[in-house]
Amino acid sequence: MNWTTKDMDTYLQQKEYIDTLIVPLLKVETKPELLKNSSSSSEFLMYLTTFLETQFKGRMMLMPPFIYTQSTNLSTFSETLTVDLADMPFKHIFFITTDAQWLSVEIKGQVIWLPSIPLESMDEKLRQTIIEDQLRQVLPRFTEVWST
Amino acid sequence: MSNKVSRRQFMSYTLMGTGGFMASAMLMPMIRFAIDPVLQSSDGGDFIPTPQKVDELTETPVRVDFTIKDRKDAWYKSDVANTAWVYKDGDTVIALSPVCKHLGCTVNWSGDESHPNEYFCPCHGGRYKKNGENVPGTPPTGPLDEYEVKVEGGLVYLGKTIPNTLV
Numbered sequence: 277m278n279w280t281t282k283d284m285d286t287y288l289q290q291k292e293y294i295d296t297l298i299v300p301l302l303k304v305e306t307k308p309e310l311l312k313n314s315s316s317s318s319e320f321l322m323y324l325t326t327f328l329e330t331q332f333k334g335r336m337m338l339m340p341p342f343i344y345t346q347s348t349n350l351s352t353f354s355e356t357l358t359v360d361l362a363d364m365p366f367k368h369i370f371f372i373t374t375d376a377q378w379l380s381v382e383i384k385g386q387v388i389w390l391p392s393i394p395l396e397s398m399d400e401k402l403r404q405t406i407i408e409d410q411l412r413q414v415l416p417r418f419t420e421v422w423s424t
Numbered sequence: 425m426s427n428k429v430s431r432r433q434f435m436s437y438t439l440m441g442t443g444g445f446m447a448s449a450m451l452m453p454m455i456r457f458a459i460d461p462v463l464q465s466s467d468g469g470d471f472i473p474t475p476q477k478v479d480e481l482t483e484t485p486v487r488v489d490f491t492i493k494d495r496k497d498a499w500y501k502s503d504v505a506n507t508a509w510v511y512k513d514g515d516t517v518i519a520l521s522p523v524c525k526h527l528g529c530t531v532n533w534s535g536d537e538s539h540p541n542e543y544f545c546p547c548h549g550g551r552y553k554k555n556g557e558n559v560p561g562t563p564p565t566g567p568l569d570e571y572e573v574k575v576e577g578g579l580v581y582l583g584k585t586i587p588n589t590l591v
């Protein structure tokens with residue numbers, strides 16, 4: 277499900293089926309020399325989470341991305357998130373990011389880190405293949421929690 | 425898919441109710457902007473070419489990808505990758521939508537080892553026969569949708585999704 281009124285209505289009626297929350301964590305760099313890379317990872321994360329959502333629409337709620345800049349204190353950020361996200365009754369929470377810093381931050385839920393791949397130079401078909409490959413690698417993380 | 429608001433319905437929604445006149449004058453430009461791409465794509469009923477050659481189809485469904493250009497979706501305006509399960513039944517080309525009728529996950533042909541000749545939905549174990557018929561006792565309550573199919577120059581073209589006509 278996407279964070280839209282239409283999907284939210286479905287979610288509110290079908291909470292017991294849609295038990296997994298996907299939270300994209302997006303780092304936005306503001307230093308001029310990093311802008312290009314930053315936009316590239318933003319695109320990558322967008323494609324990946326969009327694809328993930330279409331594959332598992334009926335089981336996942338995809339939140340809008342949580343965006344922060346390079347000087348954000350991630351520990352505080354994650355504390356706030358942990359507290360606020362707990363208001364929702366999801367059984368499983370996954371954070372998806374291309375920012376490796378999250379691997380050393382304490383947060384309630386699972387962090388899926390993927391290295392950003394520059395998709396901008398690829399044609400559609402290759403891009404789709406790459407995204408699917410990436411997804412296939414993280415898929416066991418989901419199936420594992422779903423089967424317990 | 426089928427519950428898209430037509431331009432006329434949309435007008436009548438915004439014009440109804442008290443204060444509707446004022447509100448619609450203010451809201452229309454904004455909402456029109458957001459909703460226009462949707463209206464356009466449902467107006468066309470166009471067929472979209474796929475790379476799938478008709479002679480290469482068999483009775484076993486294969487996945488065919490095609491792209492709808494410029495849909496406003498997600499965070500940005502983007503091209504949308506779409507998929508169909510396509511097979512031949514005699515000489516007829518059948519294309520089914522992979523969207524599970526339970527809550528909309530993407531189903532896979534032979535996606536579950538214990539049910540090799542069915543579509544399988546990984547989300548809550550929904551299952552469908554080859555023609556899209558839902559297997560009773562699994563969550564989906566209806567058959568998979570069908571795509572309108574056209575063959576041109578030996579290639580498969582796909583149109584709108586329509587309710588399953590095979591079941």
Ligand code: FES
Binds near residue numbers: 334335550
């Ligand atoms: S979404 Fe397919 S079985 Fe629930």
